[in-house]
Amino acid sequence: MKWRSSYLSDFIALIFPQLCQVCGTNLVTGEKLICTGCTYDLPYTNFHKQKDNVVARQLWGRIDVDMAYVLLYFYKGGKVQNMMHSFKYRNMPLIGNKLGSLAGTQLKDSQWAGKIDVIVPVPLHPKKLRLRGYNQSAQFAHGLAEQLKVPVELDNLIRLKHTDTQTKKSRFSRYENMKEVFVVAEPEKLEGKHILLVDDIITTGSTLEACGIELLKIPGLKLSVAAIAYAE
Numbered sequence: 001m002k003w004r005s006s007y008l009s010d011f012i013a014l015i016f017p018q019l020c021q022v023c024g025t026n027l028v029t030g031e032k033l034i035c036t037g038c039t040y041d042l043p044y045t046n047f048h049k050q051k052d053n054v055v056a057r058q059l060w061g062r063i064d065v066d067m068a069y070v071l072l073y074f075y076k077g078g079k080v081q082n083m084m085h086s087f088k089y090r091n092m093p094l095i096g097n098k099l100g101s102l103a104g105t106q107l108k109d110s111q112w113a114g115k116i117d118v119i120v121p122v123p124l125h126p127k128k129l130r131l132r133g134y135n136q137s138a139q140f141a142h143g144l145a146e147q148l149k150v151p152v153e154l155d156n157l158i159r160l161k162h163t164d165t166q167t168k169k170s171r172f173s174r175y176e177n178m179k180e181v182f183v184v185a186e187p188e189k190l191e192g193k194h195i196l197l198v199d200d201i202i203t204t205g206s207t208l209e210a211c212g213i214e215l216l217k218i219p220g221l222k223l224s225v226a227a228i229a230y231a232e
């Protein structure tokens with residue numbers, strides 16, 4: 001029966017071709033969301049091989065992180081921007097799982113990733129979650145967690161306020177804007193754990209900073225951060 005189902009999926013693909021979310025070419029059997037060529041050619045940061053990377057430096061003196069990891073560089077007008085747009089606004093949550101899986105594959109043999117106890121995605125405000133239908137950071141977290149074999153904790157870090165787009169504010173006012181946005185509901189569940197805090201795109205780092213400040217109030221907590229992309 002197997003040939004029948006693959007015949008059927010080839011037939012469906014002929015009518016509704018599945019496109020690569022990066023370059024737009026038709027995907028072939030076995031490829032999902034991103035074609036093989038793009039999977040090789042994405043602008044990987046390789047931050048897992050470079051502890052002293054640009055994101056780690058950006059967070060220096062703001063929050064104490066063990067490791068800062070990002071999968072991709074994000075350039076305006078580049079391939080990653082198209083893909084992230086589909087991911088966030090065209091109801092394609094599985095792009096996040098796919099990218100999480102790519103990140104997890106890079107990380108799973110590293111000593112650092114072996115020390116992670118739990119993955120905590122940056123939460124969306126409940127209203128925004130209802131509108132979009134999924135939290136893009138949580139989708140990435142699930143893909144990562146599957147590779148790293150660690151749990152994802154979804155309901156402990158909570159977003160109290162919805163914040164506006166912050167790109168035009170100074171770093172200080174951006175942080176002021178993020179203050180008191182996040183709260184940890186059950187801090188005792190995270191005591192003494194190494195948390196991997198996960199976001200989608202890092203720009204100024206103010207979201208990670210605001211979440212990190214709340215998480216680091218928990219006794220014995222160790223913090224690392226990861227994101228899909230870094231926009232300079």
Ligand SMILES: [Zn+2]
Nearest residue numbers: 020023035038
């Ligand atoms: Zn492609």
